[in-house]
Amino acid sequence: MRIKKYIFNKVIEITIIFFIILTILFFLFRLSPGTPISKMVDPTFTLEDQNLLIEQLGLDKPALEQYFIYLKNFCTGNLGFSFHYGEPVSKIILERLPWTILLFTTSTILAAFVGVMLGKIAAWKKGSAIDNFLSISALISHTLFIPWFALLILWFLGFKVGWFPLGGTLSPEIWITEPSLFVKLLDLIHHMFLPLMTLFFIHVGSYLLLMRSSMLGVLKEDYIITAKAKGLTEKSIRNKHAAKNAALPVITSVGLSLAFSINGGALTEQIFTWPGIGRELIFAVSNNDYPLAQACFLLIAGVVLVANLIVDLLYAYMDPRITY
Amino acid sequence: MFLVFILAGMLFSCQKKEKVNILKIGLPEEPKSLNVWLGTDTNSRKILSQIYQPLFTRDPKTLEIIPWLAKENPVFDKEKLTYTVKLREAKWSDGSEFTSEDVLFTKKIFFDFKIPRHYSQWKAIKKLVTIDKHTLVFYLEKPSAIFLSRVLTAPIVSKKEWGKIAADALKSEKPLRYLQNHSPEKHLGTGPFTLFEYRKGAYLHMKRNPHFFGTGKTIANHLLGPYVDSLLFKIYGTNDIAMLALKKGDIDMYWWDIQPGYIKDLKNDSNIQLFFNKKSALYYMGFNLRKPPFNDKALRQAIATAIDKEFILTRILQNYGTPMHSIVPSGNIFWSNPNVRKYGEGLIPYSHIKEAYKILKDAGYTWEIEPWDVAGNIVEAKGLKLPSGILMDKFVILTPPADYDPKRAFSGVMIQEWLRKLGMQAFARPMAFNSLLETVKGKHNFDAFILGYGGLNLDPDYLRTFFLSENDKPNGWNMSGYKNPFFDKLAQQQKSIVDDKERRKVIWEMQKILMEDVPYIPLYNPHIIEAVSKKEFKGWVEQVNGIGSIWSLCVVKPKN
Numbered sequence: 001m002r003i004k005k006y007i008f009n010k011v012i013e014i015t016i017i018f019f020i021i022l023t024i025l026f027f028l029f030r031l032s033p034g035t036p037i038s039k040m041v042d043p044t045f046t047l048e049d050q051n052l053l054i055e056q057l058g059l060d061k062p063a064l065e066q067y068f069i070y071l072k073n074f075c076t077g078n079l080g081f082s083f084h085y086g087e088p089v090s091k092i093i094l095e096r097l098p099w100t101i102l103l104f105t106t107s108t109i110l111a112a113f114v115g116v117m118l119g120k121i122a123a124w125k126k127g128s129a130i131d132n133f134l135s136i137s138a139l140i141s142h143t144l145f146i147p148w149f150a151l152l153i154l155w156f157l158g159f160k161v162g163w164f165p166l167g168g169t170l171s172p173e174i175w176i177t178e179p180s181l182f183v184k185l186l187d188l189i190h191h192m193f194l195p196l197m198t199l200f201f202i203h204v205g206s207y208l209l210l211m212r213s214s215m216l217g218v219l220k221e222d223y224i225i226t227a228k229a230k231g232l233t234e235k236s237i238r239n240k241h242a243a244k245n246a247a248l249p250v251i252t253s254v255g256l257s258l259a260f261s262i263n264g265g266a267l268t269e270q271i272f273t274w275p276g277i278g279r280e281l282i283f284a285v286s287n288n289d290y291p292l293a294q295a296c297f298l299l300i301a302g303v304v305l306v307a308n309l310i311v312d313l314l315y316a317y318m319d320p321r322i323t324y
Numbered sequence: 325m326f327l328v329f330i331l332a333g334m335l336f337s338c339q340k341k342e343k344v345n346i347l348k349i350g351l352p353e354e355p356k357s358l359n360v361w362l363g364t365d366t367n368s369r370k371i372l373s374q375i376y377q378p379l380f381t382r383d384p385k386t387l388e389i390i391p392w393l394a395k396e397n398p399v400f401d402k403e404k405l406t407y408t409v410k411l412r413e414a415k416w417s418d419g420s421e422f423t424s425e426d427v428l429f430t431k432k433i434f435f436d437f438k439i440p441r442h443y444s445q446w447k448a449i450k451k452l453v454t455i456d457k458h459t460l461v462f463y464l465e466k467p468s469a470i471f472l473s474r475v476l477t478a479p480i481v482s483k484k485e486w487g488k489i490a491a492d493a494l495k496s497e498k499p500l501r502y503l504q505n506h507s508p509e510k511h512l513g514t515g516p517f518t519l520f521e522y523r524k525g526a527y528l529h530m531k532r533n534p535h536f537f538g539t540g541k542t543i544a545n546h547l548l549g550p551y552v553d554s555l556l557f558k559i560y561g562t563n564d565i566a567m568l569a570l571k572k573g574d575i576d577m578y579w580w581d582i583q584p585g586y587i588k589d590l591k592n593d594s595n596i597q598l599f600f601n602k603k604s605a606l607y608y609m610g611f612n613l614r615k616p617p618f619n620d621k622a623l624r625q626a627i628a629t630a631i632d633k634e635f636i637l638t639r640i641l642q643n644y645g646t647p648m649h650s651i652v653p654s655g656n657i658f659w660s661n662p663n664v665r666k667y668g669e670g671l672i673p674y675s676h677i678k679e680a681y682k683i684l685k686d687a688g689y690t691w692e693i694e695p696w697d698v699a700g701n702i703v704e705a706k707g708l709k710l711p712s713g714i715l716m717d718k719f720v721i722l723t724p725p726a727d728y729d730p731k732r733a734f735s736g737v738m739i740q741e742w743l744r745k746l747g748m749q750a751f752a753r754p755m756a757f758n759s760l761l762e763t764v765k766g767k768h769n770f771d772a773f774i775l776g777y778g779g780l781n782l783d784p785d786y787l788r789t790f791f792l793s794e795n796d797k798p799n800g801w802n803m804s805g806y807k808n809p810f811f812d813k814l815a816q817q818q819k820s821i822v823d824d825k826e827r828r829k830v831i832w833e834m835q836k837i838l839m840e841d842v843p844y845i846p847l848y849n850p851h852i853i854e855a856v857s858k859k860e861f862k863g864w865v866e867q868v869n870g871i872g873s874i875w876s877l878c879v880v881k882p883k884n
Contacts (some may be wrong), residue, residue: 004766028663031758032758032772033759033762033763034758034759034761035759038757038758038761039758039761040364041761041775042364042441042777042779043777043780043781043786043789043790043801044441044444044445044474044781044789045441046440046444046446047795047797047799047800047801048438049438049440049441049443049444050498051376054502056498056500056501056504057501058498068406081501081505083523084356084357085356085357086357086504086505086507087357087505095524095525096525099525122589128439151564151565154565154568155568157566158568158572159571159572162572165574166558166560166565166568166572166574167561167565168526168527168558168559169525169526169597170523170526170527172348172523172526172527172529172556172558173346173556174347175523175526175527176521176527176529176556178700196553202490223386225657269561269563270561270562271561271565272559272738273559273561273565274561275354275524275525276525286758288758305817323641
């Protein structure tokens with residue numbers, strides 16, 4: 001019962017926070033310099049044209065009136081039309097989101113899994129050559145500058161050696177010939193390899209270091225000494241007793257990273273021409289495409305709030321000492 | 325697993341080689357919209373201009389207006405103020421006939437929805453009458469100099485494609501937005517290509533239009549094809565990757581202006597051909613003439629003289645461009661006046677400051693420490709005083725940030741240094757582009773700025789737009805607040821001179837006045853630099869604004 005009450009209270013709290021974010025976002029965009037037509041620097045675009053477009057976009061009304069219209073539409077599931085694309089915002093997000101989830105969620109899960117495994121080994125073998133090698137590699141990976149590393153990988157594996165395509169999600173030359181599903185799938189994986197590899201290398205280090213430091217803390221606990229005294233095997237102590245408890249902070253980190261992964265990564269998406277939501281978000285903000293930018297931010301806010309709740313609940317499941 | 329990827333890649337590479345008659349073009353960004361009423365950005369226009377065609381267009385070499393969907397030059401009746409236009413026998417891409425009714429329908433759309441950019445030009449038309457299926461008569465309110473170049477060059481759309489949507493849109497609360505938010509499923513055009521498939525975020529595939537009216541005809545000395553079966557547009561997120569794709573052979577052309585930094589590398593590749601062409605562009609420094617001290621012509625002339633355009637050209641543009649001396653770019657050979665006052669031309673760096681100093685001194689400016697010592701050596705000047713004896717305040721030159729346009733940002737820094745040598749406390753300040761425009765165009769709260777127009781229309785009517793007194797209002801185009809009654813008179817006069825040679829005299833005079841009053845200092849005109857692969861295709865058509873045009877796509881041929 002107590003957990004149900006906790007969830008109920010948390011949902012109310014999340015809803016209030018969400019609407020506060022929505023309101024702040026709405027007015028923040030209206031206060032930012034320029035309008036959606038600011039960048040139309042074409043002398044044939046007359047003042048009358050500008051006024052007509054502002055009126056057609058509904059931006060001639062007072063901000064408060066615009067806000068209530070937006071709120072009403074939002075509550076009915078209408079996110080509006082993108083000023084720039086002239087398409088429903090929900091359609092644009094639904095087109096972009098799967099690409100971001102596919103790449104960023106896959107890379108986060110992969111990096112977290114490998115990071116936890118290697119972090120566990122590094123902590124267990126603290127001070128050994130393996131630990132030194134893994135820790136230094138993780139530090140290098142953690143501090144890699146994404147654009148530089150991505151460009152380097154593309155230049156070497158995509159151009160110099162030529163094994164992989166130079167960005168994008170598919171090979172147009174193949175897709176226009178209407179190939180089989182298998183070929184399409186293979187082509188997609190082929191295109192996904194380099195961005196996935198880049199993101200994996202960049203994220204794996206932080207998970208490794210996090211797991212290693214958490215595990216080192218746990219290894220000093222009394223119950224580990226007790227386990228050793230009981231004569232349990234090394235594997236059993238490491239995996240069942242230490243790693244399970246040490247993984248708690250990693251779960252928080254992975255949970256939040258997964259939530260933020262729908263935000264994509266503008267730089268990675270830009271360099272690999274990956275048509276995800278990160279590029280779209282940057283574009284929408286820089287072009288004052290209010291409906292699209294607001295919807296992207298709200299999506300991120302919503303997912304992060306929900307992910308927080310899920311992480312809280314997972315904690316209780318993983319650690320019986322935590323109750324609500 | 326790794327091997328599978330590599331094998332897949334090799335398999336795909338083999339498949340690619342079979343399709344040599346597909347012209348693969350790289351684009352820097354996806355088109356914003358393929359709705360002709362919304363897709364006004366550069367990349368959308370590249371696609372849409374292959375589909376929707378105008379009645380008249382420009383000869384790529386002479387830049388004269390020539391018939392395109394029209395059969396011949398229009399017949400002008402001075403008495404009745406009419407233009408009679410005869411249309412070609414042409415078909416829409418679905419095989420239906422293109423008639424004068426479609427032109428009439430296009431005019432109706434422009435008027436009913438007040439289509440931005442077009443309505444302001446077309447409203448000069450009093451009446452449009454169709455005589456028969458292929459003849460139209462345009463009745464004007466008064467003679468219009470821009471009728472051919474700005475009105476008859478608008479894209480014509482099909483009634484079949486847009487009739488129902490337009491009718492529905494007119495019933496809606498926001499008709500223009502309704503029309504712009506429509507996603508066309510099948511475009512009907514008269515151009516050389518039709519849209520076959522658009523996979524968002526990945527590619528855009530266009531096929532040759534079998535009904536293209538130009539196929540087999542010689543227009544502007546070009547025997548038109550198209551000679552390629554289809555166009556495949558690919559998107560590249562960064563110029564670095566697009567350059568690698570061009571060198572690798574993934575694309576045959578990158579349809580974008582390449583930064584000079586790539587040239588050395590591309591020149592070393594024997595498979596790459598580079599094109600350098602003049603651009604119809606204007607990059608300039610503007611002043612706020614609404615307030616002192618920039619309302620003083622002498623000060624503006626001195627600043628214009630102090631600017632070393634040759635330095636900007638050689639160091640910032642790396643010699644890929646031309647210094648500008650008039651508001652109309654020199655590439656616009658017919659309209660650009662070569663005899664305007666050219667500030668600082670041919671002067672060495674030392675002389676720029678000396679000449680600027682003389683102009684200021686003659687106008688009554690004084691210094692606490694002059695830029696010259698008694699021995700005639702240049703020294704750090706300080707405390708420039710206006711003719712009234714008041715110390716000149718520090719002022720800011722607003723520029724776009726370096727990541728938006730390094731050329732303008734660095735030009736601002738250099739100008740700041742030259743003006744400091746004259747004792748002016750100038751500060752170049754980069755500002756986000758949106759904020760910069762709002763400050764300069766909307767609020768008029770600035771001292772000086774550096775901006776540019778990358779794609780000026782070849783008709784010089786923009787001189788009127790930029791400097792007419794009545795356009796000095798918030799968000800109006802007269803950003804400097806320039807007011808000259810004689811200039812206004814000429815600007816209005818040129819609008820109704822139909823004879824180009826007569827009109828040119830007025831346009832030249834306008835340029836002369838502007839370069840005497842210098843509300844804007846034209847700085848430079850960068851070359852448009854484009855690169856293609858020499859392996860598969862040949863026959864690119866060079867013109868002002870580069871090879872990326874419908875002419876090239878109608879003429880370019882496979883090598884084998």
